[in-house]
Amino acid sequence: MTTNNIAFLFCAHYASEGKMALDSLSLEGSCMAVFEPRCGRPPVDEAELTKVIEKLDGVRHMELFGGCCLSKLSDGDLKGCRLHIHRFANCFAMLLDQRIIDECLAKRAYLTTPGWLANWPANMKRLGLDQDTARAIFAEAIDRIVLLDTGYDNHCVKRLGQFSDFVGRPHETIHIGLDIFKLMISHAYQLRQYESRLEKLSADYRTLQKQATTNAMAIDLLTSLARVVDEEQAVEGMMNVYAMLFAPKTINYLEFERGLPDRLWTRPHCSDDIELAAIKKRLAAVEAESGYTRSGHGFVLRITKRGVATGVIELDEVAFPENLDQYLNQALGIVNISVLPIENARKYQKLAAIEDKLRKANQQLVQLATTDALTGIANRRTYDECIEREWRRMLREQLPLSLVICDIDFFKRFNDHYGHDEGDDCLRKVARAIDSQAMRPGDVAARYGGEEFVMIMPATPAEGALHIAERIRQSVAELNIPHACSDAAPYVTVSIGVSQVAPQDAQDMSISALFHAADVALYQAKRQGRNRSVLNMVSGE
Numbered sequence: 001m002t003t004n005n006i007a008f009l010f011c012a013h014y015a016s017e018g019k020m021a022l023d024s025l026s027l028e029g030s031c032m033a034v035f036e037p038r039c040g041r042p043p044v045d046e047a048e049l050t051k052v053i054e055k056l057d058g059v060r061h062m063e064l065f066g067g068c069c070l071s072k073l074s075d076g077d078l079k080g081c082r083l084h085i086h087r088f089a090n091c092f093a094m095l096l097d098q099r100i101i102d103e104c105l106a107k108r109a110y111l112t113t114p115g116w117l118a119n120w121p122a123n124m125k126r127l128g129l130d131q132d133t134a135r136a137i138f139a140e141a142i143d144r145i146v147l148l149d150t151g152y153d154n155h156c157v158k159r160l161g162q163f164s165d166f167v168g169r170p171h172e173t174i175h176i177g178l179d180i181f182k183l184m185i186s187h188a189y190q191l192r193q194y195e196s197r198l199e200k201l202s203a204d205y206r207t208l209q210k211q212a213t214t215n216a217m218a219i220d221l222l223t224s225l226a227r228v229v230d231e232e233q234a235v236e237g238m239m240n241v242y243a244m245l246f247a248p249k250t251i252n253y254l255e256f257e258r259g260l261p262d263r264l265w266t267r268p269h270c271s272d273d274i275e276l277a278a279i280k281k282r283l284a285a286v287e288a289e290s291g292y293t294r295s296g297h298g299f300v301l302r303i304t305k306r307g308v309a310t311g312v313i314e315l316d317e318v319a320f321p322e323n324l325d326q327y328l329n330q331a332l333g334i335v336n337i338s339v340l341p342i343e344n345a346r347k348y349q350k351l352a353a354i355e356d357k358l359r360k361a362n363q364q365l366v367q368l369a370t371t372d373a374l375t376g377i378a379n380r381r382t383y384d385e386c387i388e389r390e391w392r393r394m395l396r397e398q399l400p401l402s403l404v405i406c407d408i409d410f411f412k413r414f415n416d417h418y419g420h421d422e423g424d425d426c427l428r429k430v431a432r433a434i435d436s437q438a439m440r441p442g443d444v445a446a447r448y449g450g451e452e453f454v455m456i457m458p459a460t461p462a463e464g465a466l467h468i469a470e471r472i473r474q475s476v477a478e479l480n481i482p483h484a485c486s487d488a489a490p491y492v493t494v495s496i497g498v499s500q501v502a503p504q505d506a507q508d509m510s511i512s513a514l515f516h517a518a519d520v521a522l523y524q525a526k527r528q529g530r531n532r533s534v535l536n537m538v539s540g541e
Helices: 012-025 046-055 098-106 120-126 131-141 156-167 179-212 216-225 231-246 273-284 321-338 340-370 380-397 411-418 420-435 462-478 511-527
Strands: 006-011 030-035 061-066 076-078 081-087 109-112 144-149 171-175 250-257 260-267 290-292 299-305 308-316 401-408 444-449 452-458 494-501 533-537
Touching: 006 012, 006 179, 012 030, 012 179, 030 046, 046 061, 046 076, 061 179, 081 179, 098 109, 098 380, 109 156, 120 156, 131 156, 144 156, 156 171, 171 420, 179 340, 231 250, 231 260, 231 308, 231 321, 250 273, 260 273, 273 308, 290 321, 299 321, 340 380, 380 401, 380 444, 380 452, 380 511, 401 411, 401 420, 401 462, 401 511, 411 420, 420 444, 420 452, 420 462, 452 462, 462 494, 462 533, 494 511, 511 533
Parallel strands: 006 030, 006 061, 061 081, 109 144, 144 171, 494 533
Antiparallel strands: 076 081, 250 260, 250 308, 290 299, 299 308, 401 452, 401 494, 444 452
């Protein structure tokens, strides 16, 4: 029976997403729990959390995810369970980049999820809203209902329509999946695993350090190995210690892994496979704590830890065999100390592997945070950071800066006619076509939102930017994606606005002026019939 050491706690509205994510991740020793939704109700308190913990007997860590519903809670210990609070500006941020959420809210969107929609009539009733009141409130504050579809509930679109009719507002769906949600859970799990292993490794290391103090001579001899983090170097260092103390003609060390014979080191080096197999077989058969070699001029030590063999070391033909008993007693006093560098090197390598996993998880998180999930190119967040950086660089280096805005012509008609799946595929293909024209290292193509894309071109004059814009337009046209509902062409096309600002004109201007100029050019391209590029220079006057 598996013991659950870590529990993931979500609002009941996200219970299905949580179960799907945990099932797919298969995180050993983990389980899931839920708390009642808090929408329109007081936040979760410690009393309610205590009841949840009592039902999860033996759980040592609880990872709580949510928004303002967790405002009364903080990291700490409760009933012997360590709480780790993951509080977001709002619970939607567990599924979607916050910038996209902010953009939706700025456009007066009411965001919802499959979990909330599953019981939307009860949720409306709990909020005290009948249909007339709801319609009045939503008409005043909301322009559209937006479903963040995580992909688990086939009925959520139907419920979205019912809810939309109830409040009298139009609706749309954003297909987001569970990538960010799963990465959020995986990151928290890996962090707890890392901390637990680090604590265990630290405890083991402290124990080994205490053992090292029992033999001052051995400590002096092993000082040079204190910083060795490579296992082979540690083994060689240990063999050097025995060579210094006892001057044997041969030293053989058989390493055990999980109680079974593993790697063999010999000194002098032996390359004869038959002889190596014989040495390994002989050392693997050693069961006593210590003994003498067949020649009578050496000794063998079996190294154990908590009753499990970790290695066998054999020293033969020592320099002064008349002192063999003394040597054996001395070796028994340092044998456990002599392998400390080896154990430390192993633990260091394991810790390094854990840190590498955590680093890769963080890299994946950064990748998700800076990349548009649908198209795979840079997202709005990356664009905002890049345009600010390039604006400052333009002023500093006195080089021109150009911006291109691309909009897919009649994309709503395309979506309505061919469906959202084809619409998503169209966005991906257009994004790749645009990104393929970002030739120089400094050029950045990004999805700005919906069917709108941008490209930042540092140190690029207007003529060059317009040339790139035309290449983008041609590249999209050459995709030859059928578009039966377009007034511009029988295939998918883009309209493009281009703007450029010179450093001498930008001193008293803001980035928004550059974007506005490109947006105006885009509007002119649409008025002129679409499927064309228009340039609008930014003037400082």
